[in-house]
Amino acid sequence: xxxxxxxxxxxxxxxxxxxxxxxxxxxxxxxxxxxxxxxxxxxxxxxxxxxxxxxxxxxxxxxxxxxxxxxxxxxxxxxxxxxxxxxxxxxxxxxxxxxxxxxxxxxxxxxxxxxxxxxxxxxxxxxxxxxxxxxxxxxxxxxxxxxxxxxxxxxxxxxxxxxxxxxxxxxxxxxxxxxxxxxxxxxxxxxxxxxxxxxxxxxxxxxxxxxxxxxxxxxxxxxxxxxxxxxxxxxxxxxxxxxxxxxxxxxxxxxxxxxxxxx
Amino acid sequence: xxxxxxxxxxxxxxxxxxxxxxxxxxxxxxxxxxxxxxxxxxxxxxxxxxxxxxxxxxxxxxxxxxxxxxxxxxxxxxxxxxxxxxxxxxxxxxxxxxxxxxxxxxxxxxxxxxxxxxxxxxxxxxxxxxxxxxxxxxxxxxxxxxxxxxxxxxxxxxxxxxxxxxxxxxxxxxxxxxxxxxxxxxxxxxxxxxxxxxxxxxxxxxxxxxxxxxxxxxxxxxxxxxxxxxxxxxxxxxxxxxxxxxxxxxxxxxxxxxxxxxxxxxxxxxxxxxxxxxxxxxxxxxxxxxxxxxxxxxxxxxx
Ligand SMILES: Cc1cc2nc3c(=O)[nH]c(=O)nc-3n(C[C@H](O)[C@H](O)[C@H](O)COP(=O)(O)OP(=O)(O)OC[C@H]3O[C@@H](n4cnc5c(N)ncnc54)[C@H](O)[C@@H]3O)c2cc1C
Numbered sequence: 001x002x003x004x005x006x007x008x009x010x011x012x013x014x015x016x017x018x019x020x021x022x023x024x025x026x027x028x029x030x031x032x033x034x035x036x037x038x039x040x041x042x043x044x045x046x047x048x049x050x051x052x053x054x055x056x057x058x059x060x061x062x063x064x065x066x067x068x069x070x071x072x073x074x075x076x077x078x079x080x081x082x083x084x085x086x087x088x089x090x091x092x093x094x095x096x097x098x099x100x101x102x103x104x105x106x107x108x109x110x111x112x113x114x115x116x117x118x119x120x121x122x123x124x125x126x127x128x129x130x131x132x133x134x135x136x137x138x139x140x141x142x143x144x145x146x147x148x149x150x151x152x153x154x155x156x157x158x159x160x161x162x163x164x165x166x167x168x169x170x171x172x173x174x175x176x177x178x179x180x181x182x183x184x185x186x187x188x189x190x191x192x193x194x195x196x197x198x199x200x201x202x203x204x205x206x207x208x209x210x211x212x213x214x215x216x217x218x219x220x221x222x223x224x225x226x227x228x229x230x231x232x233x234x235x236x237x238x239x240x241x242x243x244x245x246x247x248x249x250x251x252x253x254x255x256x257x258x259x260x261x262x263x
Numbered sequence: 264x265x266x267x268x269x270x271x272x273x274x275x276x277x278x279x280x281x282x283x284x285x286x287x288x289x290x291x292x293x294x295x296x297x298x299x300x301x302x303x304x305x306x307x308x309x310x311x312x313x314x315x316x317x318x319x320x321x322x323x324x325x326x327x328x329x330x331x332x333x334x335x336x337x338x339x340x341x342x343x344x345x346x347x348x349x350x351x352x353x354x355x356x357x358x359x360x361x362x363x364x365x366x367x368x369x370x371x372x373x374x375x376x377x378x379x380x381x382x383x384x385x386x387x388x389x390x391x392x393x394x395x396x397x398x399x400x401x402x403x404x405x406x407x408x409x410x411x412x413x414x415x416x417x418x419x420x421x422x423x424x425x426x427x428x429x430x431x432x433x434x435x436x437x438x439x440x441x442x443x444x445x446x447x448x449x450x451x452x453x454x455x456x457x458x459x460x461x462x463x464x465x466x467x468x469x470x471x472x473x474x475x476x477x478x479x480x481x482x483x484x485x486x487x488x489x490x491x492x493x494x495x496x497x498x499x500x501x502x503x504x505x506x507x508x509x510x511x512x513x514x515x516x517x518x519x520x521x522x523x524x525x526x527x528x529x530x531x532x533x534x535x536x537x538x539x540x541x542x543x544x545x546x547x548x549x550x551x552x553x554x555x556x557x558x559x560x561x562x563x564x565x566x
Contacts, residue, residue: 168325220394222391226540239559240559
């Protein structure tokens with residue numbers, strides 16, 4: 001079986017975000033990039049499936065973005081993907097989900113993948129659309145938010161996570177696309193020998209035009225910092241003083257210390 | 264006047280209550296509305312208007328291929344400017360299918376209306392975007408709790424039908440893996456987030472909880488990593504708590520975590536990032552490394 005996994009590189013959310021000059025997305029300066037959390041689970045599941053199937057199973061990892069995303073493709077290869085596809089697109093960060101999906105579908109269309117894995121959403125844009133759109137464009141059966149996955153050749157069984165942590169167990173006909181939720185598995189850490197091996201694996205570079213990128217369906221009219229609505233006091237400084245202030249505030253604002261806390 | 268087609272949901276035999284935020288959104292938008300539901304005749308929404316209705320006993324609950332067709336039927340009948348879902352496990356799964364079939368723009372997790380577009384959060388709630396659809400009809404999903412719930416009287420039901428062939432089949436539901444831990448009545452909850460960094464540091468969080476006479480909670484990555492039991496997860500897919508004191512240690516404050524603790528009394532966050540979104544619901548943010556700060560706080564509390 002041929003397996004495809006789609007990954008995105010996103011900035012660390014702990015970084016400081018500033019709007020770019022056009023005011024349509026963030027300026028990348030000063031941000032550290034890494035693989036989208038959700039996609040790590042997708043890569044791990046794809047590799048596990050390959051390992052279970054053995055034989056001719058192989059995993060292709062695809063990422064759309066500027067040259068920095070090669071690092072993320074290499075990481076996925078170090079986790080066990082056999083080959084990489086880099087859709088080199090300087091403008092990827094500001095493409096809408098429909099455009100990203102059109103490129104992925106353009107690549108996958110003639111390649112007969114039995115299973116496609118994606119993260120359920122990205123940490124930065126968080127639209128939760130790309131995976132489902134790819135499935136629709138390719139006519140694959142699809143389930144989102146997988147926290148459990150198994151496959152027996154002709155069908156896949158997915159545990160979909162619902163509100164409150166309940167699950168819906170669903171069966172999909174293959175070929176299928178599954179979007180992966182946090183906790184689906186335990187993504188492996190690449191080992192040094194595997195990191196070295198990954199450097200020698202095939203990496204194909206393609207352009208958006210070759211893959212038939214479509215025109216956008218939405219436009220960004222504004223991008224700004226979220227202004228806090230609450231009145232949060234921020235305390236900084238030397239630790240002893242900070243601890244003393246916290247205890248004073250606990251005393252003033254809560255009954256916790258009087259109730260016999262503070263043991 | 265613009266028209267909105269609102270998509271309600273039934274899950275495990277019940278109408279999902281937050282459907283009422285859909286008409287609230289339509290009012291905020293100043294549009295007319297009609298509704299569509301695959302559900303049960305004894306679980307109808309209270310909505311003043313046309314309800315395109317298909318029976319879930321016939322068409323199933325989670326059955327995306329078929330529900331897509333049913334929603335598209337209602338779209339044909341209503342010719343709306345917007346097709347609106349809640350951003351729920353049903354909505355984020357079905358909305359893009361409907362959008363793709365219509366080649367319509369989709370804006371996900373809308374939390375506001377303004378400046379010629381729809382407002383939606385991004386970058387873990389640190390930033391916000393205003394997004395303008397470029398297609399005549401747009402698909403939207405709404406952030407839970409962002410718009411006022413609004414209920415009406417009895418809807419006027421119009422039957423919906425569609426072909427039943429499906430590539431996805433719902434086999435069964437499974438209950439949450441609770442593990443018998445109930446944090447809902449705890450007076451004090453001290454939560455560990457991914458910022459604890461290592462499993463050993465959970466002990467610091469435990470010691471603080473003990474010093475404050477409270478329970479230990481966790482964010483999702485912490486239970487996913489196996490550092491704490493699943494039953495201690497707080498948030499939209501875990502427990503909901505409302506203690507008089509909530510201490511978030513190394514928790515960024517993602518919307519799904521906040522959903523489970525926003526009813527807390529006094530909220531203290533300990534975080535190296537002074538811009539962490541947890542500040543939105545915190546009364547106090549201590550900008551410090553928890554590994555260094557917690558031992559100091561614990562020893563002061565004990566003395
Ligand atoms: C459908 C869905 C449902 C979900 N349900 C839930 C849920 O029920 N509960 C839940 O929690 N999440 C849930 N999530 C996941 C959620 O979106 C976040 O990914 C998660 O809450 C992040 O956990 P965190 O804050 O511990 O980690 P991160 O977001 O990684 O944040 C870590 C924080 O620790 C801080 N930090 C780092 N080092 C230190 C240090 N040394 N000292 C102090 N601070 C430090 C960082 O600044 C950062 O703010 C759900 C997601 C989805 C899509």
